[in-house]
Amino acid sequence: MKRKLTVAISAALFSVACSSSEPMQEGMAEVSSPVAQSTQQTAYQGSERGQANAREQRESVFSMQQIMADPDWIGRAPENAYWSWDGRSVLFSRKREGSPQRDLFQRPLTAGGNGSQVALSALHAHAYGNAVENSDGSLHAYIFERNIFVLDASSGEVQQLTRDSQNKTSLQFLRDGRLSYRIGNDIYAISLANGFTELVLSLQTQDAPEALKEPADILAREEINLIEYNQVQRRQRQERFDDQQALAANNSSLAPEPFYLGSNIQVVEVSLSPSAQHAIVAVTEPQSWRGEGDLMPRYVTESGRIENQNVRRRVADAKPVNHTLYWLDLNTGEKTELSYESLPGFDEDVLAAVREENYAAEGKTYESKNAPRAIGLMPGWSAPEGNIVWNENGSAVALMLRAWDNKDRWIATIDFASANLVSQHRLHDEAWINRDFNAFNWLPESNSLWYLSEESNYSHLYVKNLDNGNVEQITDGRFLVDNVTLSQAGDMFYFQGNVEHPGIYEIYRVSVNGGDIEQLTDLNGMTNYSLSPDETRLLLTHSSPLQPNELYVQEIRNGSAATQLTETVSAEFESMPWAEPEIVQVPSSHVDDPIYSRVYLPEDFDPNRAEGYPAVVFIHGAGYLQNAHGGWSGYFREFMYHSKLTDLGYVVLDLDFRGSAGYGRDWRTAVYRQMGTPEVEDLVDVVNWMGEHRNVDVERVGTYGGSYGGFLTFMALFKEPGLFKAGAALRPVTDWAHYNTGYTSNILNLPQDDMIAYRRSSPIYFAEGLEDALLINAPMVDDNVFFQDSVRLVQRLIELEKENFETAIFPVEPHGFVQPSSWLDEYRRIHKLFETHLH
Known part of the structure; x- marks a missing residue:
C-alpha cells in the first residue's frame, strides 16, 4: 500500500505540521502524489529499547545493503x-x-x-x-x-x-x-x-617550407662557398621546390596547398564555411593538462605493485591561454590574423580592485594599467550550438569568445572587407561568466542573431538585427530559459524553463518576434524534450521525486496531454514506502530570495511532540547544481537513505544554498571570492527554520555531503561550532588552491591574484574551529579532488591537537564511488556517526 503525503511546492508552511495560515504564494503550483504506505508504524517509543526495536524492524524495509546495492535493482531508465x-x-x-x-x-x-x-x-x-x-x-x-x-x-x-x-x-x-x-x-x-x-x-602546424634558407652564420656561409657538395645539394633542393610550386600552379588535380600555422602550435578549432570558400581557425600554444610532478599512486593494482598515474594541474599552476584567430581564404590561399582590439574591454584591467586589495594586504601598492587580455573561443561544452556559426549561405559568421579571466563573453562577427572582428554583444560580469546559457545562432534568411544571456539576472532569449543594431528581449521574468530549439520555419523558439516554480521545469514556446509564452507541458517535476521531425509532437523525458526518468510523447496543440511510453522502474522499488519530500521556501536572513529546500518528515510526524526530532541536513555537491527540485534527484542513494532516516524518526532537509543552479545569476555569484560564507549562513537559516517550523531539536542536528558538500561540511563545523553535532565530509575539498583551474578560477580568480579569496574560502585555514564530531571519508584514487586534500587537513588537525575526528580511506575508489561495497561501508560509517551523536 502507499502511504499518503501531500507535497506542497509553495511558500506556505506545511499545513499539517503547523497552524500557520500563511496564504499560498500567487503562481505557485501544488503537487500531490501518493507515496507507499508502510505496514509498520515508526511511532517513537518512550524508551530506548522501544526505539531500538523500531529501528530493527525497519531494517527489513530499508536495509543499507539494498540502498547501496548496484542501482540496477531500481530499474534501468531510458x-x-x-x-x-x-x-x-x-x-x-x-x-x-x-x-x-x-x-x-x-x-x-x-x-x-x-x-x-x-x-x-x-x-x-x-x-x-x-x-x-x-x-x-x-x-x-x-x-x-x-x-x-x-x-x-x-x-x-x-x-x-x-x-x-x-x-x-x-x-x-x-x-x-x-x-x-x-x-x-x-x-x-x-x-x-x-x-x-x-x-x-x-x-x-609547422613553418612554411622555403626554397633556400640563407646561411645561418659566417661558418655556414664559408662552408657552402668552399665545398662543392653543399652547393650541389642546395641547387637540387631548389629545383625540387621550384618544380613542386610550378606543378601546383599548373595542374588542378593536385590537392590544395596547405595553410602553414607555424611550429609549436595546437589547433583548437576549425570551421569551414558552407560555401567552402572560407574557414576560421583558432590556434594556441600547447599546454599539458597534467601538473608538473603531480602523480597519484594506486596501491591496489593487478601488478601487485604501486603504480603512479598522472593527474591534472592545479589552479595554482595555471597559465593564461590565448587563442590566435585566423580567417582563411581558400580561393586565394591568404591567411589573415584577426585582432581582438575591436572588442570592447579587450585590454581592461578587470581585476584591478582585487589586485589592489591583495597588494595592500601585503603592504604593497598596485598600479593598474591596461594590457591585452588572454582571449579565446568559448569552450565547446559551453556553447551547445558551437562557438563558430555560419549563416546559411556562408556569407557571414559569428563567434563566441571568452576572456581567460572569466569576466567577459563576446559575440562577434567578421567584417571580411576589413578583416576585423565586429562586437555584436558583450556580456560582462564582475564575478564570472556562467558555463551555461551560451547558446547562439543565426535566424534563417535574415541578418539577425539570437542568443541567451544572463544580463537581466536570469537566462533569457534575445534577438539582434545586425542591419540596424536593434536588440529585442524575447523572454523576461524570474525564470531560466535553456535548451533552445528554433523551428524549421524560423518563427518559433521552443525551450525548457522553470517559469512557474524554480524546481519545476516544463516545455514552452514563444514567437521569435516576442509576445506571450505558451506552456506546452504540465507534468510537474523535471521535463526535457525533443521536437518530432514534423514538429507536431514532443518526445519528453520526465521525472518526479519518486520516479526516475521515463519517456512520454505529447501532441503540440491546446489541451493535449502527455502519454507515457516507458515503464522501466522495478516493481520492487515501487513497492517500497519511500518518503516523498516537500519543497519549501526557507526565508533567508541575508537576502530577499528564499532558500529552496527539500524536507523529509517521518510518517507519523507530530508537530506538537514534546521531544523535538533529531535532524540531518544533506549538502549537495558540485556547488553549481540544483537539487531542491520536483524531479528525480541524481543523488538517488541519498534520497533512499533519507527515507531510512525518516523511518528512524529523523527530519531530513537538503537545500539549494547560495551558489546553486536554477535561481539566476545573483544567487549563483553570491559565493564570488567567499566560498563557504553565504552557504554556511544559509545552513544556519535552515537549521533555525527546522527548529521553529518542523519541531526539530536544534541541539541534535547533523550534516553530510560529498565534494563541494564535503567542503561545506568542513566550513560549517569549523566556522559555526555547535550548529551541527556531527558532520561527515565525503571526498572533500580542503584547499581550493589545489583544485582545478576551470572551476576554481571562475569563483576565486587565481591564487597569484587573489590569495585573500583562497584563504577566506579554504577549510584548512579554519581547522582550529573544530569542536563537533567529524568523519572524513576520502577515496585514494580521486583524480578530481586529490586524496592529498584530506591528508593535509588530517595533518593540520593533528597539529592542532584535535581529538573528535575520524578518517576512513577507500583504496580503489575515484571521486564517484563505483563499488557497492564501498558505498555500503561509507554510509554505514555516516549512519553510525548520526546514531551515536544525534540519537
Missing part, C-alpha cells in the same frame, strides 16, 4: 532519447543489467512495453541521434564507429560513405550538396552523387 527518422518510434539507450555498457532500444509509438533492443547488425542504421541535415532536411548525415552514413528522410534508406578506422568529426552539408568532414587537421568533402572525395583544407 537515456539519450531521440526520434526515429519518420517520427513513428523513439530510440534510447538503456544500461545493460549488471554492466556499465549501454544498449540501444527502439520503441514504436503504437506498441506497448519498453521497446526492443536494436540488433548489433542494425546499429549503424539507427545511430542518427546527432545527425546533421542538409538545407531542406531531406538528408541526415551522421557518424557511427568512425564512419559516415547518410539517411534519406523520405525513404529511410541508409547509405554508407566511408569504411575505415580514421576518426572523423565536424560533419557539415555544404551549399553545393557535398558533405564535409574533418580528420585531424584536414577537412574533406565528399560528393553524394559519385563518391568523389577531395581535400578542401589542410592545416599544417
